[in-house]
Every structure is written in structure tokens, then in C-alpha cells.
Amino acid sequence: METGRGSVTRTYLTTAEVADYLRLKERKVYDLVRQGAMPCVRVTGKLLFPRQSIDLWLMNHLEGDRASSRPVPVVLAGSQDPLLEWAVRESGAGLALLCHGSGDGVRRLLAGEAMVAGLHLLDAHGGGYNRPEALGLSGMRDLVMVRWAMRRQGLLLAPDNPLGITALEDLAGETVRLAHRQPDAGAQRLLTWLLARAGIEASRLRFTAHPSLNEDDLALAVRQGEADAGLGVEAAARRQGLAFVPLHEEAFDLALRRRSYFEPPIQRLFAFAREARFAERAEALGGYDIGELGRVIYNA
Structure with a gap:
């Protein structure tokens, strides 16, 4: 895990830096934030922009494939996770829960029947967890996978x-x-x-x-x-x-299409996961390590 001042500079951009990165005026950046159209976090009143999220946002707006832009149900499918289910309810994300296992989540995501799928599928042959090629998801040109937690x-x-x-x-x-x-x-x-x-x-x-x-x-x-x-x-x-x-x-990750990452239900969920009471709940439930929560582990 990176530490020190340099890692903060690489991971987060200031308003001026993100405006320069996107070739926008700072006023336009503030407008996008106010509209809820650009991912950001507030730290002691100051806006910071996660570099990974901004890259996803940019790629999403450059997408030429409109076939994947069809509306999908606001459904969380896949594996059941106590911390995730609690966070969905407490955050007011508005995601309907349809949790019948990781394999079912993969099928529903591919079929456009779910906005996001919770997965913890071990690749017994290649090693590691939730590898898109092992799950049959490598054909999704806009697939994003985000770390939720490590679990015992x-x-x-x-x-x-x-x-x-x-x-x-x-x-x-x-x-x-x-x-x-x-x-x-x-x-x-x-x-x-x-x-x-x-x-x-x-x-x-x-x-x-x-x-x-x-x-x-x-x-x-x-x-x-x-x-x-x-x-x-x-x-x-x-x-x-x-x-x-x-x-x-094991690793428990969330799989979704790139554009879905910026939908209000997903953004509300991840914003809530940054609050102190979320960390307190993870500790109380037991068996969780949320140190990598929100890290993009795959971006097609």
C-alpha cells in the first residue's frame, strides 16, 4: 500500500488539477459537481477528485457503444453480504436486493437484469478472485470491478x-x-x-x-x-x-458497467461507505477488512 505525501498527490486531484486534466474551466467543474455529475469527495470543506474515478468518468463520456446504454433495473444481484446489505439499506441507495449467489449475479449482469453484482468467485486453476476471463465477463467492453471488502x-x-x-x-x-x-x-x-x-x-x-x-x-x-x-x-x-x-x-467485489458506476444509487452507496459509522459496522459484524474498499481492480 502506498504511503506518504506522494501517494496522495497521485490518488487525488484538486479542483484546479482536475480542470486542467479535463481541459475544462474550474467554473464548469463546480457546475458538474453541483449537478452530481462528477465524482468527488469533500475533506474539511475542500473538494478532492479521486483519480481512478475521474478516469472512469472520462472513459464513460467517451464511450461510443450505445447498445450498453439501455436502462437496467436498479438491482443488486449476486452473492449475499451482510455488510453490503446493511449499507444499501442505511445509505438509501434504492437498490433492490436479489442475492442468489455469485453465478446468478454474473448471469443477471450479462443479461442486463441487474445494475451491479456482488461476487466472490475463486479461480481454482488460475488463482485469484473474480477474474473476468474466468467468469465469462471478459467480453463486456465497459466492465468495471470495484473492491468492496476482504472477508473471512x-x-x-x-x-x-x-x-x-x-x-x-x-x-x-x-x-x-x-x-x-x-x-x-x-x-x-x-x-x-x-x-x-x-x-x-x-x-x-x-x-x-x-x-x-x-x-x-x-x-x-x-x-x-x-x-x-x-x-x-x-x-x-x-x-x-x-x-x-x-x-x-477472500475478496468480495462489485461488478458493473462503467456508466452504472456514476448512477446515483451506486454513488450514494460508496459515499456512505466512507462514513465513520460504516467502518464501525464492519468492525462490529466481524471478519471484514475494508482497507481497499472503492479501489478499481478492473477497468475494461
């Missing part, structure tokens, strides 16, 4: 962990019922990878009859005694009062 994934267990489960190997016991997700969910893909890395064959495990369609459903299955364990995020375990065994840290 692990085993969600009944309160007080009555079976004494401390590692993946303990799931192979004949009496352990394992809750699971649909095949294209990020958590299920991660579970498959973790089992393979540990040399545990899935055939040795006793899965519940039906998959849980989101994080809450899986946590409830464990809480209500329908399963003894399941893979999920620490925040979901805390919310249901479950025991938790950490196994892995």
Missing part, C-alpha cells in the same frame, strides 16, 4: 460447537451433516477447492438434501439443527450466534 470464510457450527469440529478433516465424520450451497455459488466453489487442497473426497461427506440459496439460509440451517456445519462468512455466524472456525480470506 470458515465453518459455521452450532453454538458452543458440541461436535468439537476444528478443521475440515472433522467434516468427514459419519454423523456430521454439512449444509451446502448451489454449485455456482462462491462459497460452494471455495468449499470444493478447500476439500481438494486438503485431500478430502466430497463422497466422504454427508450433505444436506437441498442446497441453501444464500448465506442466511445456510446459517439458519445450522442454527435450527438441520445441519451441523456449513461454509460461510464470519459475519453470518455472528449474526446467528454460531461458532466459527476461520479457514480462508
Whole structure:
């Protein structure tokens, strides 16, 4: 992570600098800010312009492909995330939540059925998370991916962990019922990878009859005694009062079209995420690292 005065200069532009960069008069910059048409932040009353956001804004206004400018539903699809769902409600972003897994989010984004998709899909072959080429998103010429958070994934267990489960190997016991997700969910893909890395064959495990369609459903299955364990995020375990065994840290990112990044619902969400109470909530939920929140990790 960059530190020092030089990194601030590279990361943020002043009003005069952004006017020079865009070949605009400063008065025009102020007009665009007042209209909510240009991304900026206020620090002690002074306007600063994130360089990455300004570059996205500029590219968006240079786009020649109008096929991608068709209106899309103001919907957040993809994977469920407790911090993200809370932020959507508290920010008044106006995004409808339709969270049925990362794979579903990819499909809805490609079909124009969602404005933004939350993803945490591990590329078991190439390594890393949410790689567009591995997700089938590399054909989107205006795709942008923005970091939301790093999250701790692990085993969600009944309160007080009555079976004494401390590692993946303990799931192979004949009496352990394992809750699971649909095949294209990020958590299920991660579970498959973790089992393979540990040399545990899935055939040795006793899965519940039906998959849980989101994080809450899986946590409830464990809480209500329908399963003894399941893979999920620490925040979901805390919310249901479950025991938790950490196994892995993952990236949770937001995928959207470039023009959608500047729509009011998305800008309201990210503006809210810069407030102190957002950081306090992330700490209270547990298992989050929001140090890179808002960083553009892919720009087609």
C-alpha cells in the first residue's frame, strides 16, 4: 500500500488539477459537481477528485457503444453480504436486493437484469478472485470491478460447537451433516477447492438434501439443527450466534458497467461507505477488512 505525501498527490486531484486534466474551466467543474455529475469527495470543506474515478468518468463520456446504454433495473444481484446489505439499506441507495449467489449475479449482469453484482468467485486453476476471463465477463467492453471488502470464510457450527469440529478433516465424520450451497455459488466453489487442497473426497461427506440459496439460509440451517456445519462468512455466524472456525480470506467485489458506476444509487452507496459509522459496522459484524474498499481492480 502506498504511503506518504506522494501517494496522495497521485490518488487525488484538486479542483484546479482536475480542470486542467479535463481541459475544462474550474467554473464548469463546480457546475458538474453541483449537478452530481462528477465524482468527488469533500475533506474539511475542500473538494478532492479521486483519480481512478475521474478516469472512469472520462472513459464513460467517451464511450461510443450505445447498445450498453439501455436502462437496467436498479438491482443488486449476486452473492449475499451482510455488510453490503446493511449499507444499501442505511445509505438509501434504492437498490433492490436479489442475492442468489455469485453465478446468478454474473448471469443477471450479462443479461442486463441487474445494475451491479456482488461476487466472490475463486479461480481454482488460475488463482485469484473474480477474474473476468474466468467468469465469462471478459467480453463486456465497459466492465468495471470495484473492491468492496476482504472477508473471512470458515465453518459455521452450532453454538458452543458440541461436535468439537476444528478443521475440515472433522467434516468427514459419519454423523456430521454439512449444509451446502448451489454449485455456482462462491462459497460452494471455495468449499470444493478447500476439500481438494486438503485431500478430502466430497463422497466422504454427508450433505444436506437441498442446497441453501444464500448465506442466511445456510446459517439458519445450522442454527435450527438441520445441519451441523456449513461454509460461510464470519459475519453470518455472528449474526446467528454460531461458532466459527476461520479457514480462508477472500475478496468480495462489485461488478458493473462503467456508466452504472456514476448512477446515483451506486454513488450514494460508496459515499456512505466512507462514513465513520460504516467502518464501525464492519468492525462490529466481524471478519471484514475494508482497507481497499472503492479501489478499481478492473477497468475494461
